[in-house]
Amino acid sequence: MQLSSLLGHSAELVRIIRKSPQPGDTIASEYFRSKKYLGSTDRRFISGLVFHTLRTLSLSEAIATHLGLEDVVHGAHLLMDNPENIDLSFINDLPIHVQVNTQDWLLTSTQKRWPTDAAEVWRSMMQSAPLVLRVNLRRATREAIIKHLTAEGIECTAGPLSPAAIVVHQRVNLQQHPLYLGGMVEVQDEGSQLVAYACAPAETDHILDACAGAGGKSLHLADLQE
Template sequence: MKFHLNLLRAVNRAIYAIFEEEKYADKVLEKILRSNNLWGARDRAFIAENTYDMVRYWRLIRAVAELETHELNETNLFTLFGTWQVLKGVALPKWEEFKNVDEKRVHHNYKILKTQRKMAYSLPDWLDDLGYEELGKQWNKEVEALNETAPVVLRVNALKTNKADLVKSLAEKGILTEPVQGCKDALILKQRQNLFITQEFKDGMFEVQDASSQLVAEFLKIEPGNRIVDACAGAGGKTLHIASITQNKGRIISLDTEQWKLDEAKKRARRAGVSNLETRLIEGNKTIKKLYDTADRLLLDVPCSGLGVIKRNPDAKWKLSMEFINKVKGQQEAIINDYSKILKPGGKMVYATCSILPSENQKQVERFLKTHPEFVLEEERVVLPSESGFDGFYMARIARLEKTVTA
C-alpha cells in the first residue's frame, strides 16, 4: 500500500478532534473531507475508513503501542496510526514518522492482549462488565459483530418509486444494490459511494436507513386511515417510512422536544412527497395531554444507550457512561408511562430502542405491563447484530384493550 502524508495527517487530525476535543466522529469527518476538493473518492475512503477503524479499536491500539496515557501529539498520532497498520498486516514505509513503531513489539503485545475481550474489542471496563452482566455469553458474539463496519442500506420510498425501478435506475449510474431478505423495502449497497449527489436521492426515491430500523414501522401493523403519532420522531427517519406505508392516507403527527429536528423532518418529508404529516414541538406535558386517547397507532422510539448501533457510531462507546445509561432508563420509563395515554382503546403502540440491553427493552416493557393492566403485549422482537448483520434493535407491540381489566 502506498501512503500519502497529507492523507495520514488528515486521519491524525480526525483522531485528535474525536478524542481530545470530544467531537462526534461523523461531524469531524464531514468537516475534514470538505476541506480539500482535490481528494478523490479513494482518498476520502482511506481517511474515513482508517479513522473509523482506529476509533473502533482505540483501546487496543493504544495498549499495543504502549501509549495508553501519553498525549496525542503529532509524533504519537503517527505511531498509533503505524501500529494500526501493522496490526492489519500492512508494511510500513521507512518514514521518520514511523520511527517509534516497533513491529516485533506490536505483535508481542497483541498476542498477550487479544486474549482479553475488553482489549480485543476495545471496550471500556464498565461497558464490558455491563454487557456480560446483561447478556452473558451472548455478549461475546455481540461485541465482535459491533466492531464490524456497518453496511449502507437504502429504504425505497414507495411514494415515489418501487424497488425494481430504483435498482435499475441506480445500476445505470454504476451503483449496484441487492435486496435484504426479510425487509421488503431495503436495498444494501454493494460498494460505498456518495449517494446524496444522485438525482434519485434529490427526488426522494430513497432514504439511507439500516435494515433493522426499517422493521420498526412495519411492526406497527398500520391499517388504512389510521391516525398515527410518532412521539419521539427526531429528524423523521421512521416517520417517513410510516408515511410511505400509509401511501399518504390517514394522518401522521410527529413529536419531538427539539424544533430543529422537526424542521429537518419537514424538509425530508417535502423531498419524499409526504402530504399527511403534521409536526408538533413538545412544550411540556400539555402537548402530550392534548393528544390523550387520539391515536390508532403510537410509535415510542425512545431515547436509549444506542448500544445496538455502535458499529455505525463507534465513537459512542467512548462517550457513553453508566450515569448516562441510568438517566436514559428513567426517561424511557417516564415516556412509556406518560405517552401511552395517547393511544385510543383498541389501538396499538410500539416501544422501540436501538439498544441490545434487556434492562432498556424487555424489562422496561414488563415493568409497564405490571402497572397498566389495560395494556397487553402482542409481540416482541429482538434483533441482534450477531444474527442479523445489521444494527441491534428491540421492538414490542402493545395493544390497549377496549375495556379496562380489573383484578
C-alpha cells in the same frame, strides 16, 4: 501523498472528531472540503483509517501504548495492515472488553443476553457497516430501484429482512443521486428500518420518538402512517 502525511492528516481529523459533538461524517466532509489538495485516493485512505480508528479506539490505543507509537492512528493503521514483522500476539492478553472495543460494563450487560456470543457481537461492530437504502414504497417499488441502480453499474441486492431495504455492495456517494434528491430512497440501516415495521403504526396514532437523531425512523413511521 506520502504515508507520513496521510497518517498526520488522519490523526488530525480523529482529534477534531473526538473533541466535537457533531457527527463524525459531517466533520469529515467539512475537513475534506477545506483540504482542496487532497485527491480522491488520499480522501479514501484518510476516511477509511479515521473511521476504522474510531471503531477500534480502545484496541488501537492499547496497541499504540504497547508499541510506543506516536498516536492511536498508528495503532489503527497496524490493525488495518497487520504487517507480518509486527508481533501483535500481546492482544490476546488484553481484557476482552478492550479487544472488542467496548466498556467492561457494556460487555457484562451483553453477556447476560448472549452468554456465549457477546464478544462476537461487539467484535462485529468493529467492521464497516454496509450501505443500506430504504425505498420510499409510496413512490416506487424496491425491484424498480434495484433495476435502476443496476443499470447504472451500481451493484446492489434486496435486503434480507426489511421489505424496503436495498444493500449496496460498493462504495458510492448517493447523496447527489437523483433518486436520493428526489426522495425515492433514504440511507438507513436495515435494523433501523425494522423498528418502524415493528411499531406497525396506525394512521391515527400519536408517536413520540424519544431516540430521534437525524429523523430517519421518524420519517419512516410517518410514511407508514401515510
